Amino acid sequence: MLYRLSLGVVALLASSALTQVSTAYAQETQTSEASVDTGAQEDIARQDTIVIRGQFIPDEKRETAEVASLLDAEDFALRGDSDVASALRRATGVSIADGKFVIIRGLNERYASSTLNGSILPSPEPLRKVTPLDLFPTSVLESTLVQKTFSPNFSAEFGGGSVDIRTKKVPLENFFEVGLSTGGDTQTNLQDGFQYDGGGNDYLGFDDGTRDLPAGLEAVFNDGTYASSDRNAFSQALTNDPSLLVVQEGYVGPDMGVDATIGRRYDVNNAVSIGFLGTLGYSNEWQTKDGQQGIGQSSFADAENPTPVRSLSNFQTRSTTNSIGLNGLASVGLDLFDAHSLNFLAFGTRSTDKEAEVQLGRTNDNSGLRRDSIEWIERQLWTTQVQGEHTFDALLGLEFDWRASYSEAKRDAPFQFKTQYQADEDTGEFELFLDNSVEFSLIEDENMDWGFDATLPLYIGDKEINILAGYAYTEKDRESQSDFLIIQNFNRECRDLRIDVAYQCEFQDGGGFQNTRSSQAPSFYTATQETDAGYLQVDAQLTNFLRMSVGGRYEDFIQVVQTQTARNTFGLISPPLEQSEFYPAGTLTWNFADDLQLRIGYSETVNRPQFREVGPSRFTNTATNESFIGNPFLKTTDITNFDARLEWYFSRDQFLTLGVFKKELENPIEAFNVGSGESRLVTFINIDAADVEGFEGEYQQDIPISSWVDWSWFASKDFQLTTNYTYTSSSIEANNPVQILNSSVTANIASNLTENQLLANDDLVRAITLRTPDFEAGRKLQGQSEHMANFQIGYTDFEANSSLNLLLNYQSDRIRSVESFSDESPAIIEQPPMLLDIVYKREFEFIGGTYDFGFKVKNILGESYEAYQEAGGNRVDVDVYELGTSVSASLSHKF
Numbered sequence: 001m002l003y004r005l006s007l008g009v010v011a012l013l014a015s016s017a018l019t020q021v022s023t024a025y026a027q028e029t030q031t032s033e034a035s036v037d038t039g040a041q042e043d044i045a046r047q048d049t050i051v052i053r054g055q056f057i058p059d060e061k062r063e064t065a066e067v068a069s070l071l072d073a074e075d076f077a078l079r080g081d082s083d084v085a086s087a088l089r090r091a092t093g094v095s096i097a098d099g100k101f102v103i104i105r106g107l108n109e110r111y112a113s114s115t116l117n118g119s120i121l122p123s124p125e126p127l128r129k130v131t132p133l134d135l136f137p138t139s140v141l142e143s144t145l146v147q148k149t150f151s152p153n154f155s156a157e158f159g160g161g162s163v164d165i166r167t168k169k170v171p172l173e174n175f176f177e178v179g180l181s182t183g184g185d186t187q188t189n190l191q192d193g194f195q196y197d198g199g200g201n202d203y204l205g206f207d208d209g210t211r212d213l214p215a216g217l218e219a220v221f222n223d224g225t226y227a228s229s230d231r232n233a234f235s236q237a238l239t240n241d242p243s244l245l246v247v248q249e250g251y252v253g254p255d256m257g258v259d260a261t262i263g264r265r266y267d268v269n270n271a272v273s274i275g276f277l278g279t280l281g282y283s284n285e286w287q288t289k290d291g292q293q294g295i296g297q298s299s300f301a302d303a304e305n306p307t308p309v310r311s312l313s314n315f316q317t318r319s320t321t322n323s324i325g326l327n328g329l330a331s332v333g334l335d336l337f338d339a340h341s342l343n344f345l346a347f348g349t350r351s352t353d354k355e356a357e358v359q360l361g362r363t364n365d366n367s368g369l370r371r372d373s374i375e376w377i378e379r380q381l382w383t384t385q386v387q388g389e390h391t392f393d394a395l396l397g398l399e400f401d402w403r404a405s406y407s408e409a410k411r412d413a414p415f416q417f418k419t420q421y422q423a424d425e426d427t428g429e430f431e432l433f434l435d436n437s438v439e440f441s442l443i444e445d446e447n448m449d450w451g452f453d454a455t456l457p458l459y460i461g462d463k464e465i466n467i468l469a470g471y472a473y474t475e476k477d478r479e480s481q482s483d484f485l486i487i488q489n490f491n492r493e494c495r496d497l498r499i500d501v502a503y504q505c506e507f508q509d510g511g512g513f514q515n516t517r518s519s520q521a522p523s524f525y526t527a528t529q530e531t532d533a534g535y536l537q538v539d540a541q542l543t544n545f546l547r548m549s550v551g552g553r554y555e556d557f558i559q560v561v562q563t564q565t566a567r568n569t570f571g572l573i574s575p576p577l578e579q580s581e582f583y584p585a586g587t588l589t590w591n592f593a594d595d596l597q598l599r600i601g602y603s604e605t606v607n608r609p610q611f612r613e614v615g616p617s618r619f620t621n622t623a624t625n626e627s628f629i630g631n632p633f634l635k636t637t638d639i640t641n642f643d644a645r646l647e648w649y650f651s652r653d654q655f656l657t658l659g660v661f662k663k664e665l666e667n668p669i670e671a672f673n674v675g676s677g678e679s680r681l682v683t684f685i686n687i688d689a690a691d692v693e694g695f696e697g698e699y700q701q702d703i704p705i706s707s708w709v710d711w712s713w714f715a716s717k718d719f720q721l722t723t724n725y726t727y728t729s730s731s732i733e734a735n736n737p738v739q740i741l742n743s744s745v746t747a748n749i750a751s752n753l754t755e756n757q758l759l760a761n762d763d764l765v766r767a768i769t770l771r772t773p774d775f776e777a778g779r780k781l782q783g784q785s786e787h788m789a790n791f792q793i794g795y796t797d798f799e800a801n802s803s804l805n806l807l808l809n810y811q812s813d814r815i816r817s818v819e820s821f822s823d824e825s826p827a828i829i830e831q832p833p834m835l836l837d838i839v840y841k842r843e844f845e846f847i848g849g850t851y852d853f854g855f856k857v858k859n860i861l862g863e864s865y866e867a868y869q870e871a872g873g874n875r876v877d878v879d880v881y882e883l884g885t886s887v888s889a890s891l892s893h894k895f
Contacts, residue, residue, distance in 0.1 A: 066149040066587060067599060067645050067659060069094070069698075073168075076138035078794065078805050080839035080856040082283075084144055084165060085133035090790050091146050092657075092698045092724035093161075095811045095832070097783060100132035101125075104160030105148060105661060106692055106728030108783025110669065111159025111607055117166055117345065117385060120155065120474050122409035122445035124379040129610045131409070133163070135349045135381055139179075139259050140279050140329045142166045148661070149587065149643045150603035152535035152553040153453060153470055156583040158605040159639055159663075167347060170275030170333030171263030176895040179852075181257040181283075183888025186862075188252055188288040193320030194356040195250040196374050197243035203284065205324035205352035211376060211414045213440075214238055221440070221483050224517070224566030235512030238438060238485075239503035244415050246499060247356045247372045252320065255888065257283035273335040283325040290318045291864070291881030293359065295680070298871035300821035303776070308872030309826055315361030315371070317881070322354045339391045348382035368423030370430050372499075375416050383407035397457050404450035411443045419499050431495040432502055434488055438513065439620065441482040448475045451533075466539040468551070476529040478611050481567060482619055483523050485513035521618040521629075521743075522565045522572075522750065527611040529559040537585075550586040555579070557608065561615040561632070562756065570753035572746060574614055574632035575764065581606065595650055601643040609634040609669060613684040616741050626680045626817070628671075632759060633739040633768060635686050640664040654701045663692040668732070670782055672773060673820040674740065680825075682817070683741065687734040687773055690781055694728035716799035722792040730781040737770040774821035780814075785832075787812040802842035809835045816867055816878075826869040828878050833863030854890040859883055 069091040081087035089096045093105045101109040109130045114121055121131045147154065148161040155162070184190060199210035213221075214237030216230055239245065259281035266274045298309040327349040334342040359371040385405040392398045416439040421430035451472030458465045487506070494505035517523035537551025557579045564571040585603035592598060612619065615630040645659030667686040674681050703719035745767045746759070759767065780786070791808040811832040819827035839856040867879040 066147050066151050067601065067643055068148060069146045070143060071146075072143040073138075073141065076141065077841060078803055078839065079792070079807060080805075080837070080841075080854060080858075081138055083134045083138060084136040084141070084163075087138055088133065088144065088146065088163070089809050089811075090792070090807070092790075093148060093694075093696045093726040093728075093788065094146060095785055095788050096133075100134040101128055101130060102133055102163055103783055103785075104146065104163075105663075105694060105696075105726070106730055106781065106784035106786075107160035107663070108781070110610065112161060112163065113155055113157055114163045114165065116164075116347070116383060116405075116407075117387065118164060118403055119383070119385055119405035119407070119449045120447060121381065121383065122407050122447040122476060122478075124381055124409040124411040124443065124445065130163075131381065132379070133165075135327075135351055135379065136165055137259075137281055137325070137327050137349070139261070139281060140167055140327065140347070142168045149601045150583070150585050150605050150641060151549070151587075152537045152551040152583070152585055153468065154553075155472075155474075155531070155533070156553050156555050156581070156606050157608060158603075159607045159637075167329060167331065167345060168277055168279075169343070170273075170277055170331065170335075171265055173263070174265060175261075175263045177261045177892055178895075179257075179259050179890060179892030181854075181888060181890035182254050183886060184254045184286070185859075185884035185886035187290065187882050187884025188286050188320070189254050191252060192249045193252040193286065193288045194247055194318060194358055195252075195320060195322070196245075196247055196354075196356045198354060198376065199243070202322075202352075202354055202376075203324065205326055205350060205378070207376070207378075207414075210241065210243065213414070220515070221481065221523075222567040224515070224523070224569055231512040231514075232507055232510050235487075236504065236507045238415075238513070239500060239507070242498075242500040244374070245417055245419075245503075247358060247374060252286050252288070255283070255285040257281070257285075257325075257890075271337045275333045275335075277329070277331040277333075279327070279329045281325070281327045283323075285323045285325075286320065287323070288318065288320045288884075289881040291316075291879070292877045293317050293879050294361075294876055295878060296826065296869040296871075296874075296876030297824045298826050298869075298874075299824055300774075300819075300871075303821060306826070306871040308874035309869050309876050310874070311876050313361065313363040314877075315359040315369075317357060317359045319355055319357035324352045324354075326350045339393070341389045343385075343387045345385040345387070346382075347385075348380070350378070350380040352379070353377045366422060366433075368428075369433070370421040370423075372419045372421075373417065376414060378410070378412045381407065381409045395456075399455040399457075400452065401454075402450075402452040405448070407445075407447040407449075409443075409445040409447075411441070413439070413441045415440070429496065432490045432497075432499070433495075435486060436490075437484060437486040439482070439484045441480075441619070443478065443480045446477045449473070463541045463543075465541070468535075468537040468539060470535050472531070472533045474529075474531045474533075476527075478527045479524075480526075480611075480615075480617070480619075481524045482517070482617070484516045484620070486516055487511075487513050517565065517618075522563045523617065524564045524567050524569075525561060525611075525615040525617045526564075526571070527559070527561040527615060529611075530557070532556040545591040547589040547591075548586070549589075550584075552582050552584040554582045555606075559608070559611075559614070561611055561630075563615050563617050563630075563750075565750060571756045572616075572750045572753065573756060573758045574616070574630075575759055577609065577614070577634075577636070579606070579608075579636060595648060597647050599643070599645045599647065601641070603641045605639045605641060607637040607639060607665075607669070609636070609684070613669065616743065616746055626682050628682045629741065629743070631684045631739070631741050633741070633764075634669060634684060635667050637668045637686075638666040651702070655698070656701075657696075657698045659696050661692075661694055661696070665690040665692070668781070670732075670773075670818060672738075672740075672818065673823055673825050674771075680817075685738040685740060685773060687732055687738065687775070688736055689733040690730060692728065692730040692781065692784075694726060696724070696726040698724040716797060718796040718798065720792075720794040720796070722790075722794070724790050726788045728784055728786060728788075730784050731778045732775065732781060734773040734775045734777075738773050739768050740771055742767050742769045774819075776819060776821075776827075779819075779827075782815045782818050785811045785814045800842065801844065802840070804841075805839045807835075807837045807839065809837075826871040828867055828869055830865070830867040830879075833859065833865055833883060834861065835863065836860045850894045852890075852892045852894070856888055858886045858888075860885060 095103045123131045145164045150158040199208040201208040217234040261279040264276045294314040296309040299307040332344045355375040387403045390400045420433045422433040453470040456467040494502045533555045535553040539549040559577040561574045562571040587601040642662040648656045700722045706714035789810045794805040796803045813831045816830040817828040837858045
């Protein structure tokens with residue numbers, strides 16, 4: 001659209017510093033009614049015509065020159081998503097793994113990063129780099145930004161993209177809101193599921209002391225050794241409480257949740273305002289998984305024609321998980337003179353999973369097996385932040401923002417019991433069998449982050465140039481301990497007793513659990529990481545329609561991991577990972593036609609090994625029954641990024657975007673199976689290279705039914721269509737031998753330590769094992785879906801204050817665990833469910849109060865989750881279970 005402005009209006013706008021209309025800063029303009037006659041206006045307009053483009057570009061697009069997707073509080077409400085993870089699967093180019101970990105543009109979660117209000121977060125997950133996003137309820141959030149192209153103000157650890165989670169700010173008015181919700185799914189609620197008693201406070205997600213370690217066992221774990229008499233005493237103490245051992249069936253009630261939010265604002269005078277925002281939330285939800293688990297094997301002697309995959313184990317499984325969520329946020333803000341603001345934030349979130357599972361099936365060696373397991377896993381994250389935003393008009397409008405934060409993350413998984421039975425050949429009754437175990441694991445992360453960002457707007461003629469600079473310091477520290485105790489067999493007279501009685505029977509004459517951790521499988525490690533970073537960026541309006549943003553970030557990085565057989569023993573220090581590099585980035589934005597713009601970007605970034613991938617200690621993932629061991633010889637991954645996106649904003653909040661991207665990865669890190677059969681042992685390696693390229697499109701438009709049909713009924717109705725699609729293709733190169741750890745060599749070194757010792761050069765030569773990564777040539781990267789799509793059609797009735805949205809989410813299959821031809825292990829492929837949801841919202845008045853009612857039905861199609869292996873025309877189900885269709889309702893009251 002063209003706007004003609006008189007010279008008088010132009011002068012007025014220039015005096016207000018608003019003449020620099022650009023792709024990023026263009027705003028809707030209003031035609032001024034100048035006090036001159038019509039003919040004079042036309043003469044002036046013919047002499048001086050200014051074309052304004054980009055007037056419909058949304059605010060967030062104005063603030064960044066990068067390719068990004070934004071979900072705000074309105075999106076969360078319309079789509080009925082309760083946490084960030086479920087909300088982000090609606091975003092273009094984004095998928096979610098395991099219900100909590102973000103995958104951006106086909107690169108798995110290790111290539112993503114997450115921040116809270118710009119501050120880096122620790123992760124309570126032992127095998128993941130990014131914070132699990134299911135910990136963040138949408139009720140406390142203002143918006144979530146997914147940035148897909150690197151800019152120097154972000155960390156250079158930028159692969160697929162970065163997620164910035166933004167909490168609610170100080171309110172503009174006083175309010176108090178209380179909400180209740182309930183629901184369930186067809187697979188779980190209002191029927192029996194497997195449970196165990198546990199402690200008296202389990203419904204709150206906190207242990208009441210029932211799971212405290214027996215006297216003396218903590219010292220045993222710290223020292224790594226114990227006398228036989230001590231072993232018998234703590235073994236009896238570990239197993240004398242049936243509430244932590246016996247799996248039973250019990251009634252599962254409905255899911256429920258409650259939350260409350262209060263906001264207060266005090267305007268001291270025209271220049272000073274103080275505000276407070278506080279939220280509390282509690283949820284108690286259940287999920288039963290009923291399905292099948294197994295593992296297969298196939299010969300790849302002829303890679304083109306592998307033998308049909310055969311089943312090594314096959315179990316019918318049923319598990320019930322009770323998930324308790326707690327979250328709280330308190331924010332205090334201070335606004336001064338419309339130019340300065342301070343904000344203090346305390347945020348904590350906690351999720352506890354209490355699970356009981358029963359498996360019935362066989363292995364390659366034994367049939368008629370039953371496996372019972374119980375788990376109690378606490379994950380919590382809390383952070384404190386202080387932030388300041390300042391504008392100094394006396395310094396040419398300098399904007400100076402600063403932040404400081406301290407965060408802690410913790411994962412505590414005590415008393416993870418696994419009990420195995422075998423059916424008697426004569427009676428068919430189950431008796432206790434081999435390899436019964438209990439595991440304890442604890443991970444604690446600390447994170448300190450502080451920095452500042454400065455923006456100086458300068459003008460050359462009528463063109464604005466923004467100079468941006470900043471600094472960031474981040475320190476991460478971790479302690480991790482995992483102890484695995486096992487009793488291999490039971491005496492004949494104890495086998496047919498109930499498990500708690502059987503343990504006491506077994507231990508009454510001595511004996512007990514054996515600790516399997518050793519110098520070859522150390523149980524404890526500490527790790528630290530420091531990053532110093534500074535950046536400089538120039539964001540310049542070259543012409544009225546051409547904008548350039550160019551700059552770079554310098555990072556000085558060091559990471560050290562020390563592994564120990566126990567907390568109080570000497571440790572083996574892995575070679576420090578040190579790096580000092582400059583990472584350039586540039587974006588060119590061309591507003592070449594009315595409301596059309598083209599962005600082109602280039603950047604260089606990095607992906608570094610995480611603590612767990614480097615430390616040569618062993619950890620078991622109980623969800624997949626895989627063991628992991630680190631590789632201290634990992635190198636960083638260098639990434640080159642290319643982006644281009646065409647954007648058409650044809651009306652307010654209505655747009656079409658089409659983009660392409662390409663990423664070149666040097667030394668990418670992949671998980672690699674070095675075990676065999678059921679004993680899957682996974683380590684991490686650098687392969688030669690990988691290429692990722694793709695296309696993404698996003699479309700959002702109001703459907704003007706009222707203009708098509710002359711019915712008054714449609715006058716107060718609004719229909720909207722939103723859809724996005726991403727195609728991603730990747731290909732790996734893995735021809736050269738890779739370096740992996742020789743555990744027996746490092747174990748020999750560790751067993752003879754007299755002090756903490758660096759794994760030196762001579763030791764490194766002995767500890768390295770070279771192995772060819774026997775991967776399928778040119779296969780796609782682990783965790784990458786080729787196709788991802790979302791479809792949403794919405795209906796809003798402004799007169800009734802209601803909305804109805806139908807949402808569809810689809811992700812094609814991806815590799816969950818990579819293949820290993822020499823170990824006859826085909827890749828494990830997972831097929832996420834295609835989810836069809838419907839969400840209804842309505843606001844209404846009742847007895848002088850305002851209420852919000854919500855109703856949603858999720859997974860209407862009843863899709864299931866599937867993970868499997870295929871080879872030679874056969875298929876083995878690795879992990880397949882039903883999800884069921886869930887129904888929930890919510891009601892909130894705003895005072």
